[in-house]
Amino acid sequence: MSQLIWNGLFTGSFYALVALGYSMVYGIIRLLNFAHGDVYMLGAFIGYYCLTLLSGVTSGLPALLIVLVVAMLATGLAGVGIERLAYRPLRQAPRLAVLITAVGVSFSLEYGVRLIAGADPKVYPVRLDGQPVELLGARLTAEQLVLVAVAFVLMGALHTLVMRTRAGRAMRAIAADPKAAHLSGIEVGQVIARVFFLGSALAGAAGVMAGAYYGRIEFLMGFVIGLKAFTAAVIGGIGNLPGAMLGGLALGLLESFGTGLTGGEWRDVFAFGCLIVFLVARPQGILGEKAVVRM
Amino acid sequence: MKLRAAAILAVLLALPGCSGGLFGGGxxxxxxxxxxxxxxxxxxxxIGPYMRxxxxxxxxxLNAKGGVLGRKLKLAAEDDACDPQTATAAATKLVSQKxxxxxxxxxxxxTxxxxxxxxxxxxxxxxxxxNSDQLFEKKLPYVFLINSTGTQQAGTAVEWATKQSLSRVVVVHDNTSYSKNIADLTSAALKERSAGSVVITKGEAEHGPAVTAVRAKNPDLVYFTGYYADGGLFIRQLRQAGYTGKIMVADGSVDKQLITIAGQDKAQGVYATMTGLPEFTPGAEQWISKYKEKFGSEPGPYSTQSYDAVRLVADALTRAASTDGDKLRKALEETKAFPMFSGPLSFTPQHTLAVSGFVILEVKGSRFELVK
Incomplete structure (x- = not known):
């Protein structure tokens, strides 16, 4: 029982990190950024190459923390680049066009990485897996705790940034009403770029953490987690940041208990079944508000 | 519109056919x-490059000896990505290449x-x-298997488990045709010694739920019948969760990458059911050095079987004295004790190997070694 809860919280915190970027981007420009899962993959690969470079100099946890920061910066910039190249020119285009572009960006990232890194799965040079300890009936490792803690720190930092700073206020203003925000002197383009930077950096962090924990990365690893993060964002209330975190954890727990009850082959059925249930019964999600029709 | 479709078709037909040329058919x-x-x-x-x-x-x-029927042979390898849709497209392309x-x-x-x-x-x-049993269950007349079948592999695993007097066996599969087939056959053959089966999601990184389910069944042997990329992670997470019993994997997991992904310490003592690898075949040293010289790397799983498949087809072509599909099929069916790495080959009426060639391997250090 406590093992199921811990499994759920652990995977859930990955979902939550990726879901945040999904939710932020949707909140601000109403775009389902399907390339977001692939930014996670990109983070894992950048981390992999950085760690390989660093392997002679330093290793273990300190190396991993440096690489985490480097990968976050790199994926953040990649996110800004994607927005600048693929989405900004389509700001006035119908939403469907942007959505299809997002799918295109997703494929470009996947197969671009495949061209450079190859299709073979890669094994991370630094691996986080200490001896498991028994805690309240669940087996967990100190490294797992560190990863979950890092995830929560990142989420907390993001929340503070959005709720307590000037930049965050500008983001919320655009989410509420882009035109009025523009009229009141907010640099809409710049703020959107910033949102992409933050969201992509979080996904990149999740990618490095997943790479270091599981040890195996490959170019398609972002696909399913992208869909799961989307599901988590919808469950929590898309566009709502605490909702995305809550949704990620809720999805992790749902999956864990679902598979605990019915067997592993039902996990994805369970996850995406929840997506459908929420879309039908409560499309605004747990914390979302009823959608206001926008002009 | 029709004209354009015809033009595209013409281009598609012309592209892959370059070797024989469009007019090379007859x-x-x-x-x-x-x-x-x-x-x-x-x-x-x-695995693909090993086989290619x-x-x-x-x-x-064969070409160095003048080819077959006075003609040179040529290999057209296509990527199937281990994906049914890609594979079907690849097969269609090959058929159009004649x-x-x-x-x-x-x-x-x-497949x-x-x-x-x-x-x-x-x-x-x-x-x-x-080698899933599904491949020959439809009894398609033109299909031949030269690897031992799922039934034979499951039989080898069960026989070994019996010898080791293991009594609580959990099979873990990934729900693909190959994997599920061996898992089901193994469970059935184990009867009351089977402690159930657990399913993992292919391509997933997190196997926590499956590991928890396996541990709940308290097995003394876990038989994993999926592929090495998942197998490595699964073994790693199973060992991390504190499982100390025996682990065995099926031939889809026999690759050095399994050991790298699982981590060498965690992969130690993992057993495998596998058809003969060249390094365990007596008299194959010369073959291995030829392979290394040509490709600059060691042969891997199914290098020998692919080598034998080509030789078998060449032999059948010579006996049929024709490239006609029906005659070739008949010649293949009549194959008698054709010498292969895995032993002399004859086909059963189902077009499968009359004699199985499965052996037991064990991970020692960074490689799989034959268990005597």
Whole structure:
């Protein structure tokens, strides 16, 4: 029982990190950024190459923390680049066009990485897996705790940034009403770029953490987690940041208990079944508000 | 519109056919092309090159001796990505290239849908690696398996478990044709010694729920029948969770990458059911050095079987004295004690190996070694 809860919280915190970027981007420009899962993959690969470079100099946890920061910066910039190249020119285009572009960006990232890194799965040079300890009936490792803690720190930092700073206020203003925000002197383009930077950096962090924990990365690893993060964002209330975190954890727990009850082959059925249930019964999600029709 | 479709069709037909040329169909000096759908990308991408190189080695040897029926052989390897859709597209492309036979097929799930494509075109398929029972259950007349079957593999695993007097066996599969087939057959053969089965999601990184389910059944042997990319992670997470019993994997997981992904310390003592690897075959040293010289790397799983598949087809072509699909099929059926790495080959009426060649391997250090 406590093992199921811990499994759920652990995977859930990955979902939550990726879901945040999904939710932020949707909140601000109403775009389902399907390339977001692939930014996670990109983070894992950048981390992999950085760690390989660093392997002679330093290793273990300190190396991993440096690489985490480097990968976050790199994926953040990649996110800004994607927005600048693929989405900004389509700001006035119908939403469907942007959505299809997002799918295109997703494929470009996947197969671009495949061209450079190859299709073979890669094994991370630094691996986080200490001896498991028994805690309240669940087996967990100190490294797992560190990863979950890092995830929560990142989420907390993001929340503070959005709720307590000037930049965050500008983001919320655009989410509420882009035109009025523009009229009141907010640099809409710049703020959107910033949102992409933050969201992509979080996904990149999740990618490095997943790479270091599981040890195996490959170019398609972002696909399913992208869909799961989307599901988590919808469950929590898309566009709502605490909702995305809550949704990620809720999805992790749902999956864990679902598979605990019915067997592993039902996990994805369970996850995406929840997506459908929420879309039908409560499309605004747990914390979302009823959608206001926008002009 | 019609004109454009015709033009596209013409281009499509012309593109792959370059070797024989568009007008090479009836020309008896053109090359005999053998198709080979194997995974060159995706999560089984490590295996495809082993198989392609093995087949290429056989083709080069045969061509050096003047080819077959006075014509040179040529290999057309296509990526099937271990994915049913990609594989079907690859098979269709090979059929349009007018291959004489197919010598590919690694993932059973991806190979299965290609079989009707070849069969309809009356192109014999000699499958070197894929071995789910589903592949021959439909009794397609042009399909031949030269790897031992799922039943034979499950039999080997059960026999070993019996010898080790293991009494609580959990099988873990990934729900693909190959994996589920061996898992189901093993569970059935184990009878009351089976402690149930657990399913993992192929390509997933987190196997926590499956590991928890396995541990709850308290087994003394876990038999994993999926592929190495998942197997490595699964073994790692199973050991991390504190499982200390025996682990065994099926032939889809026999690759050095399994040990790298699991971590060498965690992979120690993992057993495997596997058809003969060249390094365990007496008299294969010369073959291995030839392979290394040509491709600059060691042969891997199914290099020898692919090499043998090409030789078998060449032998059948010579006996049939024709590239006609029906005659070739008949010649394949009449194969008697054809010498292969895994032993002399004859086919059962189902077109499977009359004698199984499975052995037990164990991970020692960074490699799989034969258990005596």
């Amino acid at each position: 020309d008896d000096t053109s090359e005999i092309v053998l198709g080979m759908p194997v995974p060159l990308s995706g999560d089984s991408a490590a 190189n093995g087949a290429q080695l056989a083709i080069d040897e 291959v004489v036979a197919s010598v590919g097929g690694y993932c059973s799930g991806a 299965l849908p290609t079989l009707p494509v070849f069969d309809r075109a009356k192109i014999p398929v000699v499958i070197p690696a894929a």
